[in-house]
Amino acid sequence: QVQLVESGGGLVQAGGSLRLSCAASGRTFSNYAMGWFRQAPGKEREFVGGISWSGGSTYYGDSVKGRFRISRDNAKNTVYLEMNSLKPEDTAVYYCAAAPLWRPRYESQYDYWGQGTQVTVSS
8 A cells, every 4th residue: 555645735826836745655655656637626637747666757748748847756755746837727636646557647557546735826
């Protein structure tokens, strides 16, 4: 089992920045690729981006490419989502997830999920 807890969400103005954290406990964190997803009201959950177990490979959804950055610190069992140039359409609940796979992009590929943290971007 891997337990995931997100933090860092909140209210920010459009154009601003926010950094989310996801702390992991349980099984060996460095064995898992980590991903970030988000879900806005009335919409399906969307892939934001992911990072390989070593941190050497990152990949992003088209809607956030160039604005968001994912990193991880395996010594701290934590993955981060740095969000810049935020837009009102980035408003959603953000989830981190863990998968024992190479570059997973789909919800079904992830075995463990956090409870989510709300990000609200005001215009």
